[in-house]
Amino acid sequence: xRPQDILLPTAAGLCxxxxxxxxxxxxxxxxxxxxxxxxxxxxxxxxAVLATQETLDIMRLRYGDDFAGSTQAVxxxxxxxxxxxxxxxxxAGHVLGSAQxxxxxxxxxxxxxxxxxxxxxxxxxxxxxxxxxxxxxxxxFGLPVFCHGRAADEVRKLLSSIALFPERAHLVGAYSLGKAxxxxxxxxxxxxxxxxxxxxxxxxxxxxxxxxxxxxGDVRPVRGMKKAELAGTITxxxxxxxxxxxxxxxxxxxxxxxxxxxRVRARARQRGVELPLVISDHADWDGLTxxxxxxxAGEVWVTHGQEDALVHWCKTKGLKARPLDLxxxxxxxxxxxxxxxxxxxx
Amino acid sequence: MNxxxxxxxxxxxxxxxxxxxxxxxxxxxxVADPDRGYALAALTGALSxxxxxxxxxxxxxxxxxxxxxxxxxxxxxxxxxxTVALMWPRSSPSPAYGGGLGWGQAAGETAERKPPPGSPVxxxxxxxxxxxxxxxRGAAEHAAAAQIGRDDxxxxxxxxxxxxxxxxxxxxxxxxxxxxxxxLDETGRWALLKLVTGAMRIGVSARLxxxxxxxxxxxxxxxIELLWPGVAPPYLDLFAWLEGxxxxxxxxxxxxxxxxxxxxAIEHTDxxxxxxxxxxxxxKWDGIRVQAVAGRDARGHLVARLYSRSGEDITRxxxxxxxxxxxxxxxxxxxxxxxxxxxxxxxxxxQRLNRKVVSPKLIHDYPIHLRAYDLLxxxxxxxxxxxxxxxxxxxxxxxxxxxxxxxxxSPTIPFESWEALQAARAHPASAGAGEDAEAVEGVMLKRRxxxxxxxxPKGQWWKWKRDPHxxxxxxMYAQRGHGKRSSYYSDYTFGVWTSGEGGEQLVPxxxxxxxxxxxxxxQIDRFVRRNTVxxxxxxxxxxxxxxxxxxxxxxFEGLQRSSRHKxxxxxxxxxxxxxxxxxxxxxxxxxxxxxxxxxxxxxxxxIEVAAATGSH
Numbered sequence: 001x002r003p004q005d006i007l008l009p010t011a012a013g014l015c016x017x018x019x020x021x022x023x024x025x026x027x028x029x030x031x032x033x034x035x036x037x038x039x040x041x042x043x044x045x046x047x048a049v050l051a052t053q054e055t056l057d058i059m060r061l062r063y064g065d066d067f068a069g070s071t072q073a074v075x076x077x078x079x080x081x082x083x084x085x086x087x088x089x090x091x092a093g094h095v096l097g098s099a100q101x102x103x104x105x106x107x108x109x110x111x112x113x114x115x116x117x118x119x120x121x122x123x124x125x126x127x128x129x130x131x132x133x134x135x136x137x138x139x140x141f142g143l144p145v146f147c148h149g150r151a152a153d154e155v156r157k158l159l160s161s162i163a164l165f166p167e168r169a170h171l172v173g174a175y176s177l178g179k180a181x182x183x184x185x186x187x188x189x190x191x192x193x194x195x196x197x198x199x200x201x202x203x204x205x206x207x208x209x210x211x212x213x214x215x216x217g218d219v220r221p222v223r224g225m226k227k228a229e230l231a232g233t234i235t236x237x238x239x240x241x242x243x244x245x246x247x248x249x250x251x252x253x254x255x256x257x258x259x260x261x262x263r264v265r266a267r268a269r270q271r272g273v274e275l276p277l278v279i280s281d282h283a284d285w286d287g288l289t290x291x292x293x294x295x296x297a298g299e300v301w302v303t304h305g306q307e308d309a310l311v312h313w314c315k316t317k318g319l320k321a322r323p324l325d326l327x328x329x330x331x332x333x334x335x336x337x338x339x340x341x342x343x344x345x346x
Numbered sequence: 347m348n349x350x351x352x353x354x355x356x357x358x359x360x361x362x363x364x365x366x367x368x369x370x371x372x373x374x375x376x377v378a379d380p381d382r383g384y385a386l387a388a389l390t391g392a393l394s395x396x397x398x399x400x401x402x403x404x405x406x407x408x409x410x411x412x413x414x415x416x417x418x419x420x421x422x423x424x425x426x427x428x429t430v431a432l433m434w435p436r437s438s439p440s441p442a443y444g445g446g447l448g449w450g451q452a453a454g455e456t457a458e459r460k461p462p463p464g465s466p467v468x469x470x471x472x473x474x475x476x477x478x479x480x481x482x483r484g485a486a487e488h489a490a491a492a493q494i495g496r497d498d499x500x501x502x503x504x505x506x507x508x509x510x511x512x513x514x515x516x517x518x519x520x521x522x523x524x525x526x527x528x529x530l531d532e533t534g535r536w537a538l539l540k541l542v543t544g545a546m547r548i549g550v551s552a553r554l555x556x557x558x559x560x561x562x563x564x565x566x567x568x569x570i571e572l573l574w575p576g577v578a579p580p581y582l583d584l585f586a587w588l589e590g591x592x593x594x595x596x597x598x599x600x601x602x603x604x605x606x607x608x609x610x611a612i613e614h615t616d617x618x619x620x621x622x623x624x625x626x627x628x629x630k631w632d633g634i635r636v637q638a639v640a641g642r643d644a645r646g647h648l649v650a651r652l653y654s655r656s657g658e659d660i661t662r663x664x665x666x667x668x669x670x671x672x673x674x675x676x677x678x679x680x681x682x683x684x685x686x687x688x689x690x691x692x693x694x695x696x697q698r699l700n701r702k703v704v705s706p707k708l709i710h711d712y713p714i715h716l717r718a719y720d721l722l723x724x725x726x727x728x729x730x731x732x733x734x735x736x737x738x739x740x741x742x743x744x745x746x747x748x749x750x751x752x753x754x755x756s757p758t759i760p761f762e763s764w765e766a767l768q769a770a771r772a773h774p775a776s777a778g779a780g781e782d783a784e785a786v787e788g789v790m791l792k793r794r795x796x797x798x799x800x801x802x803p804k805g806q807w808w809k810w811k812r813d814p815h816x817x818x819x820x821x822m823y824a825q826r827g828h829g830k831r832s833s834y835y836s837d838y839t840f841g842v843w844t845s846g847e848g849g850e851q852l853v854p855x856x857x858x859x860x861x862x863x864x865x866x867x868x869q870i871d872r873f874v875r876r877n878t879v880x881x882x883x884x885x886x887x888x889x890x891x892x893x894x895x896x897x898x899x900x901x902f903e904g905l906q907r908s909s910r911h912k913x914x915x916x917x918x919x920x921x922x923x924x925x926x927x928x929x930x931x932x933x934x935x936x937x938x939x940x941x942x943x944x945x946x947x948x949x950x951x952x953i954e955v956a957a958a959t960g961s962h
Contacts (some may be wrong), residue, residue, distance in 0.1 A: 144411065145419045145432035263432065264423055265358055267833070269549075274359055308883060309418040316412065325881045 001108045003134045003299060006085060009324040014112060014136070016103060019082035021050070023101055023112050026328035033087065035114025036098035037062070037177055040329050050074060052089060054097025054212065058177065061204050076125065092116040093127030094281055095178030096209060102130050110134040111295065117280065118287045119151065122185040123178070123214045127291075135297035136324075139305035140282040141260050148260055148284040154277040155186045158234070161254060161275055166232040169250035173239035173257040173273070176202040178281050180236045181209045183258050184216045186279075187234070197222035197230070199237035199246075227251055243272055260284065289313055304329035347530065349377060350385050350504045351537035358548045366550060370558035374585070381504045383580025388541050389555035392579055393508065397516045398523075398542040400426055406524060410435050424828040425547065427539030434527050434535055501529050505580070507538065553801065563588030571800050575602035600641035601649045603657040604676060604722050604730070605800030609790060609807035616808070617764050624795070626734065627759040627767055628719055629779055630788040630809055632692045633682040634699070636660070638716055638753075639723075640671045648672065652681075663701055666709045667716060670752040675744055678720035678798075679756065682785065683712045689785040693906075718745055719756040719790075722798055730798035737798065759789060771812060787903075788812045814901040814919075815943060817842065817935040818926060820852055821896040824874040826884045827859065834867055835874040835886060838922065840898050842913075844937040852890055853937060855913045858900060861921025869925065870896070890931060897926035897934050905944045915940050 008015050013025035021031040028045035035041055035051075037058030042051075044063040049056065053073040060067060074080060076099065080087050089099035092114050100113040111132040118127045141148070162170055174180040180202050187196065195218040198206060203221055210216055222235050231251050241247070242255050260280025261267040268276040283291060288310060292300055299320040302310050307323035314321030353373045360366050370389070374382050387393045407416055407430045416433065423429040502510075507526070514522055523542070527535050540546050556574065557567040565588065576597030577584045586592035640650040650671035652661045661668065664681070683690040683698060690712075698704075698712045721741035722730050729737050738758075745755050759778055761767040767789060770777035774786040788811035796806040819840035827836035837859040841852035862870065873896055877889040889895050901923040908916035915937075 143419045143422055144415050145423055145429060147432070265428055266424055268359060269361075272361055276359070306418065306422065309415055312414045312418075313412075327878055327881060 001106050003108060003110055006103055006105050006108060007110050007112070007134075007136075009301075009326055011327075013326065013328075014324075016082075016085060018105065019085040019087070019103065021082060024114065024329075026326075031082075032068075033101055034059070035092065035101060035112070036095055038095070038115070038175075041114060044068070048072065050080070052076070052097040052099050055099070057208060058097060058205065061208060076128075090128045090130050091125035093118060093121060093124060096124045096181070096212060096214070098124065100128070100130060102132065108133050110136065111297075112136040113138065113291075115140070115282055116291070117283045118291055119148065119280075119283075121182055121281070122189065123181045123209060129291070129294055131296050133297060134299045134301060135292055135295045136301045136303060137288060137292060137310070138282065138329075139288065139302050139307050139310040141280065141284050142288055142302070142306035142310035144285045144309075146260060146263055146280075146284045147286060148263065148278055148280045151182075151186055151279045152190065154258070154279050155183070155190050158256060158275065158277060159187075159190060159192060161256075162232060162234065165252075165254060168232070168252045168254050169230040170234045170275075171242050171247060171250060171253045171255050172234060172236050172277070173242040173255070173259075173271075174236050175259075175281075176238050177205050179258055179279070181206055181214060181216060182281065183236060183277075183279065184219060185214065188215070188217050192234075193217060194233065195220050197225065197233060197235040199235065199241055201238050201241070202236060222249075225249075239271070292319070293317070347502050347504050347507055347534055347538065349373070350381070350388075350541075351530075351534045353385065354537045354540060354546070354548055355533050357550055361549075363554070366554060367558045367561060370550070370555060371561045374559060374562045379582055379585060380580035383582060383585060384504050384508045386555060386559055386581055386584075387508075387579035388504075389546065389550055390552040391544060391546070393541070394544050395511045395542060397514070397519050398511060400543050400545075402520060402523070403427075403430055403539060403543065406430070406520060406527070407433065421828060422832050424832060427543060427545070428536055430527075430539055431532050431536035434532075499529055501534055502526060504541075507541065508579075511542065559584070559588060563590065568800065569594075571605045573597050574605075575599045600643040601639040601651045602641075603637060603639065603651075603653045603659075604798075605657070606635065606637065606655050606678065607720075607798050607800060607807060608655075608802040609809040610802060610804065612791065612808040612810045620764075620791075622761065622763055622767070624793055625791045626738070626794055627761055627770075628756050628790045628792070629759065629774060629782075629786045630790045630811065631680040631682060631689070631717055631756065632785050632787040633680040633689075633695055633717070636679060636681045636716070637722070638667070638671050638677045638679065639675075641674050648674070663698070663704060664714050665704060667714050667752060670716070670748070670750045673744065673748050674723075674725045675721060676723035677716065677718045677741075677744075677753070678722055679716050679718040679753075682715045682717055684715035685713060687781075689715075689717075689782040691784055714752070716753045717756045718753060720798065733795040733797065734792050735794040767810075771810060786812070814903055814923075815905070816899060816901050816923060817939060818897050818929060818933070819855060819900050820890045820931045820934045821870075821873075821888050821898055822852060822854055822890050824870070824886050824888055831867075834871045836867060836871070838870070838898065840900060841890070842935045842937050842940065843932075844913075850892070852931075853913045855911070855915060855937070855940065856900065856902070856917045856920045858898075858920045858922050861901065861923060862925070866922070866925055892932040893930055895931040897929040897931055898922050899924040899926055905940060907944065913937060913940070915944060 006016060006018065008017065012022055012027040012029055014023040021033050022029045023033050024035055024041040025032050025046065026043065030047040032046040033050045034055055037055045039062070042055060042059050044067040047069040049068040050072045051074065056071050056073055074089050076089055076091055078088065085103050085105045088102045090102060092098040092100045094115045094117055098114060100111050100116065102109055102111045109132040111130045113136060115138050116127055120126070158170065158172065172183060174183050184196055197220055200221065200223055206216065206219060227249055228251065235250070239257060242257065247253050254275055255273055256275035256277055257268065257271060257273040258277040258279040260278060260282055262273065262276035262278045292314065300314045302321065302323045303326050311321045311323055353369060356369055357366055360369060373385065377385070384393070403426060411433055419433055420426060420429045423432065510522060526538055530538055556570045560567040560570050573595055576599055577595050583592060583595040587594050635655040637653040639653065640648055643649050650668055651659055652664055652667060654660050683695045694712065698708065698714060701708065718741060721737050721744055724740055724744060729740055742755060745753060757778060759767065759770050761770060771789045775783035779786050788809060791808040791810060793806050799806065819842050821838055822841045823839040824835035825837040826832055827834055837857060839854050839857045841854040843850055844853050874886055874888050878886045879889055880887045900920050902917040902920040904918040906916050906918065907914060
């Protein structure tokens with residue numbers, strides 16, 4: 001059986017004809033399997049949606065109760081039969097509820113990994129390696145210049161800046177699903193126990209994380225705080241808000257941004273970031289290449305990001321590889337358009 | 347080196363001018379001689395290391411990384427130094443960046459990558475494939491790292507780097523650079539490479555660095571500009587003066603460069619506040635701005651030099667002009683090619699630019715000429731404080747005395763009102779420029795009473811370029827930009843209509859990647875993403891049909907025939923003038939329009955024909 005008989009890239013996204021479903025479709029389809037809740041992967045308007053309970057909950061929080069015709073929650077490791085194929089969801093370590101989707105038919109197994117990372121994240125289940133014949137990988141940070149280092153070191157940089165500027169507020173730009181909660185959890189791990197403040201757009205998701213047992217300590221809305229009270233504090237906000245009039249409520253704010261993009265100076269400068277924090281929810285170059293090698297897959301399909309470099313690397317390692325040229329992923333974050341709810345992340 | 351790297355790093359992230367000044371002045375205050383002097387030299391571009399070429403750095407990285415991956419990374423990052431600094435495979439761990447290429451090279455890093463104990467899937471956690479190249483290095487590297495950790499050489503100081511680079515032979519340089527790159531952390535590597543290649547690009551101009559130095563001694567930055575040609579790195583005498591420990595250094599160069607005065611582009615709204623009688627108008631020549639300086643050294647020998655507008659010594663490229671610079675003085679003017687008494691276009695002049703070898707044939711075929719418009723010094727006298735009208739009188743006398751066919755005066759344009767000047771600007775040939783009209787790119791306005799001030803002082807000099815050609819074209823393809831713009835679709839290929847086999851079709855006529863505002867960039871980027879028809883790597887084909895698509899108003903300076911373009915024409919200096927969201931693509935311009943413009947370009951307008959006949 002050839003892999004393209006199981007999964008095929010189409011305009012709507014990756015399509016499994018025999019199973020009658022799409023993975024992370026960008027257009028409304030009859031049946032969708034969703035890897036995780038970021039808005040470029042999880043869109044409203046599908047007929048039936050199959051995903052982890054957390055992903056379904058996040059979609060409901062963002063799009064309302066009628067975001068899909070019907071839903072089905074699946075546990076990690078649970079096997080589901082769809083037509084001639086079976087699918088199984090495995091943790092992707094990206095954000096809460098994120099999953100890789102293993103699609104098997106006879107002796108062929110394809111893993112669509114969605115977005116993933118192999119670094120430690122106290123707010124979600126760690127990435128699980130799934131041996132497969134074909135591995136479908138993202139390439140958001142698919143260049144050797146992206147080496148993300150330890151998130152704990154970056155958080156230490158933030159804490160020492162707070163010690164240095166006790167009279168200033170620290171505004172940390174972070175994507176509201178996943179990154180914000182991870183930064184809070186990392187701050188708590190580093191021993192920071194003061195209240196952490198939140199931009200209004202982050203409250204719902206953060207409270208949801210807490211309801212799923214993620215311990216975040218004393219987290220409060222920043223709304224209603226007096227300017228002087230915010231000196232020496234940390235507030236998390238969507239990246240678009242940190243360059244907004246909204247920042248005027250803070251005393252002489254230091255603008256930080258927690259993202260893998262901060263590894264490249266021009267990216268930080270472009271956004272007017274003074275304190276770049278290299279914290280990523282995607283695998284870096286070493287993570288991508290080590291994961292690909294470890295899956296044992298002989299063929300690699302690359303979905304979005306820096307496809308060329310990763311495809312090239314695979315070929316130098318004797319792996320069959322090709323870019324899928326799918327349109328619609330990673331785009332919302334890239335264009336940096338302020339979005340009312342849940343911008344895509346990086 | 348570390349303190350300097352830290353300064354560069356902070357400057358790179360600091361957007362505010364005042365904060366940049368504070369950072370630099372703070373550095374000069376904290377850091378001792380000679381390091382701070384070399385830092386000033388680095389920031390003002392006064393250091394150059396002849397053997398340290400970007401090509402050498404490319405070779406070093408090529409030996410350690412895959413060339414394709416390097417190419418793609420460089421394209422993405424947009425800065426050679428930063429790309430190499432980020433990609434350099436480390437051989438010792440650095441405290442600043444825990445995550446190098448080696449898996450599990452430090453205990454902490456191994457912990458970072460492993461799931462927390464007790465997690466339900468930790469048994470399945472990503473095993474490090476022993477055959478993967480990265481992990482294969484891990485163990486050996488760990489041992490090597492421990493080894494290095496014990497007798498880690500201290501990172502080099504800035505003075506050490508500068509003096510070593512100056513004395514090191516070409517053959518030893520690569521190994522020395524490699525050693526430093528291994529010793530430094532990511533920020534250090536980045537700063538070292540910036541320093542070595544001389545391409546700082548951290549948003550600090552030479553002027554800003556001098557201003558920061560001036561602030562150290564509470565001096566006027568202008569004073570530093572004037573004495574600058576007389577001082578050299580590491581500027582011990584300059585800092586001594588700034589700190590009140592010594593007298594002001596004197597400029598002893600017999601033919602020094604004077605910082606040039608620049609003009610603002612005039613807007614239509616500016617005219618209402620200006621009185622025509624306050625201004626003198628001249629043609630704006632489409633050549634290159636130069637400063638021709640001659641002076642006598644201590645032994646009475648005449649020294650002559652030609653400088654570019656940024657102060658670069660370009661004397662060696664124009665040996666044919668040198669004999670004409672035989673009177674001590676400093677002329678500000680335009681370098682042009684003049685053949686048979688007629689000024690040639692910039693395209694012709696370009697044959698003389700950036701040449702390493704200047705052959706007799708080149709000199710013969712492209713005779714160089716200096717058209718003078720200002721005199722900054724007459725023998726020992728500094729004229730820069732004088733009003734422009736007076737300097738021009740001095741210049742006329744100077745040129746008369748020089749009496750050299752290669753150097754003449756840039757004529758003034760008589761005018762009574764802005765309307766009259768506008769008419770002259772529209773038809774330079776009939777307004778005095780005559781046969782040279784094709785080399786005129788507009789007019790210059792200079793206040794009669796303006797002193798010669800370095801930089802771009804407000805309201806003194808204005809440039810008023812001829813109106814560009816404008817067409818409406820349709821966006822066809824968009825490509826991602828580089829560096830800062832690598833996340834945006836910022837390079838646009840546009841086309842105009844023509845009749846083809848399949849009826850009306852768009853044919854690409856050019857590519858533009860600037861002219862739009864940041865806000866417009868966001869708008870186009872959004873449009874591109876939402877209207878992509880197909881993706882080819884970094885290029886997107888954007889919808890371009892009669893009723894669907896985006897019309898761009900494209901401005902350009904000229905047209906040329908081109909066999910490389912499908913349309914047969916090539917634009918000079920095209921840029922996006924305006925977004926025409928209001929215009930349906932069907933109403934965009936046609937190739938015929940360009941063909942017609944091309945005819946007008948190559949055959950002079952009727953008014954010139956009579957005058958031009960004689961010279962052919």
